[in-house]
Amino acid sequence: MEWPSLQHAFRPHMFGRWIFGGPKEMRIGRATFLALICVLGFLVAQVAAIGFALAELAREYKTVLAQPTPWVHLHELTSLEGWRTLLYDWFRWLGPFFPDHTVLIHGDSFSRAWWSALIKLVSWFLLIAEVLLARYFIVEYVGDVAAYISPYKDSKFDELRQKIQKVGLDVGKVIYGFGLPNVAVPHYDKIVVVGHSLGSVLAYDTLNALINFDNTSAPADQRHVVRRTRALVTFGSPLDKTAFIFRMQANSPQDWIREQLAASVQPLILDYVRYRPIPPVVPPPGFEWFNIWSRMDIISGQLNYYDDPALPPNRPPWLINQPDPKAWIPLAAHVQYWTNPLLREQLYRFVTT
Numbered sequence: 001m002e003w004p005s006l007q008h009a010f011r012p013h014m015f016g017r018w019i020f021g022g023p024k025e026m027r028i029g030r031a032t033f034l035a036l037i038c039v040l041g042f043l044v045a046q047v048a049a050i051g052f053a054l055a056e057l058a059r060e061y062k063t064v065l066a067q068p069t070p071w072v073h074l075h076e077l078t079s080l081e082g083w084r085t086l087l088y089d090w091f092r093w094l095g096p097f098f099p100d101h102t103v104l105i106h107g108d109s110f111s112r113a114w115w116s117a118l119i120k121l122v123s124w125f126l127l128i129a130e131v132l133l134a135r136y137f138i139v140e141y142v143g144d145v146a147a148y149i150s151p152y153k154d155s156k157f158d159e160l161r162q163k164i165q166k167v168g169l170d171v172g173k174v175i176y177g178f179g180l181p182n183v184a185v186p187h188y189d190k191i192v193v194v195g196h197s198l199g200s201v202l203a204y205d206t207l208n209a210l211i212n213f214d215n216t217s218a219p220a221d222q223r224h225v226v227r228r229t230r231a232l233v234t235f236g237s238p239l240d241k242t243a244f245i246f247r248m249q250a251n252s253p254q255d256w257i258r259e260q261l262a263a264s265v266q267p268l269i270l271d272y273v274r275y276r277p278i279p280p281v282v283p284p285p286g287f288e289w290f291n292i293w294s295r296m297d298i299i300s301g302q303l304n305y306y307d308d309p310a311l312p313p314n315r316p317p318w319l320i321n322q323p324d325p326k327a328w329i330p331l332a333a334h335v336q337y338w339t340n341p342l343l344r345e346q347l348y349r350f351v352t353t
Contacts, residue, residue, distance in 0.1 A: 014026060014027055014028060015028065015244070016259075017243065017259070017305060018259035018260050018262070018263045019263060019269045019305075019306070019307075019308065020269060020270065020271065020272070020307075020308045021270070021271075023259070024308060024309055024310075025309065026244075026304070026305050026309060027304075027309065028244070039298050042298070043138065046131075046134040046135075046138060047138075049127065049130070049131050049134070050131050050134065050135055053127060053128060053131045057097070060096040060097050063096040064093065064094060064096050064097070067093055069093065070086065070089035070090050070092075070093050098121060098124075099117075099120050099121055099124050100116075100117035100120050100121060103116075103117035133331070134331075137331055137334075164202060165202070165205055165206070165209070168202045168203075168205065168206040168209075169206055169209050169210070169213075171206075172206045172207070172209070172210045173210070173213070174186075175188065175191060176188075176191070176210060176214075176223045176225055176228065177223050178210075178213065178214075178217070178221070178223055182220075188228065189228060190228060190229075190230040190350075190351075191228050191229050191230060192229075192230050192231050192232075192233060192347065192350045192351060193206070193207050193229060193231070193232045193233070194232075194233040194234075194347070195232075195233070195234055195235075195237070196234075196235050196236050196237075196337065196338070197236045197237070197238070197299060197300075197334065198238075200234035200235065200236065200237035200238070200239060201237070201238065201239060201242065203232065203234065204232070204234070204239060204268070207225075207229065207232055207268065208265065208266045208267055208268055209265075210225045211225050211226060211267040211268075211275060212265060212267060213225075214226075215267075226274070226275055226277065226282075226287065227277075227282055229287055230285070230287065230288070230350050230351075230353070231287065231288045231289070231290060231350040232268075232287075232288075232289045232290070233290050233291075233292075233343075233346060233347065233350065234289070234290075234291045234292070234303065235291065235292035235293070235300070235324075235337045235343060236292075236293070236294075236297055236299060236300040236334050236335070236337055237291060237293070237300050237301075237303060238299050238300060238301075239303050239305075239306065240301050240302065240303045240304060240305050240306075241299075241301065243305040243306070244305060268289070268306065269306055272308075272317045276289065276316075276317040277317065278316045278317050285353045286316060286317070287316070287317065288316050288317075288320065288350070289303075289306070289319045289320065290319075290320045290322065290346055290350075291303045291319060291320065291321050291322070292322055292323075292324050292337055292342055292343060292346070293321060293322075293323055293324070294323060294324050294327035294328070294333040294334075294336070294337075295323070296327060296328055296329060296330050296331075296333035297327060297331075297333040297334045298330075298331070298334075299334050300334065302321040303319050303321060304321075306319055307319050322342065322346075324336070324337055324340055324342045324343075325342075326340040326341070326342070327340060
């Protein structure tokens with residue numbers, strides 16, 4: 001996450017965004033800055049913990065390699081005593097990975113030193129487990145999102161981002177039937193586009209790209225993307241954070257021109273009637289954008305920056321934000337949506353309506 005983009009996140013109160021035909025003032029929530037600082041502090045703390053754990057393991061690894069490797073002849077394993085000796089030798093060889101293990105084995109049981117050694121050992125194992133979980137979370141989710149939404153064309157992730165977008169667009173073209181003769185087009189009257197985490201950003205980009213592709217196709221090749229799309233479902237989505245943190249700062253008419261050009265390739269924030277229609281513009285039940293989020297998920301949040309702020313929220317054609325009450329475990333909330341009933345209920349509603 002580049003500091004030149006991030007520093008704008010700490011400007012208070014409001015920020016400008018070109019959306020639905022003009023520049024609109026988007027309100028920044030009171031807790032946004034505190035939450036952002038907490039998330040950054042958490043990520044810094046996790047990076048420090050990972051570095052500390054790796055440094056300790058590397059140091060102990062050198063100690064282990066400096067010792068002779070335990071070895072036993074096969075004929076010595078014919079008795080229980082032989083197996084016990086082998087296990088004891090291996091445990092002693094790996095001992096440096098277990099802080100104060102000698103105190104636990106040879107010290108006075110339940111003495112102050114013994115309890116101190118036990119607490120230290122348990123704390124070490126908990127730290128390793130937490131570091132592994134945090135590293136997985138940072139690499140799999142935070143890192144992927146940061147790489148994909150990096151705002152600079154000369155970023156080393158630009159090629160990767162283009163490849164991901166191409167895969168999403170190619171899949172979308174097949175589903176909607178682009179590039180196929182009319183007789184071979186899949187007969188999907190209603191299509192639900194669903195995305196989780198980085199997938200929600202890709203789903204948003206792909207649906208916008210498909211609408212643009214449809215608009216620029218010859219009449220015979222058009223596939224009526226808007227009319228056939230029943231819903232866009234996002235959950236665990238960082239889309240609001242991308243709009244907020246990586247926004248352009250429009251301080252002059254030229255800046256607004258760049259903002260307008262950026263919005264022009266996102267039909268979903270251009271016109272409610274044309275691109276997010278509800279009856280009677282299109283046959284019932286129309287189009288919905290439904291977003292599921294949780295306060296315990298540091299990546300997701302409500303999506304408030306994809307609607308006209310002057311309009312009432314949470315009813316079509318405006319984006320509907322629904323918190324998931326069962327996604328309540330910090331960090332793990334980001335993946336709890338998959339097994340919670342709210343997502344299943346909404347997908348069933350969109351598919352069967």
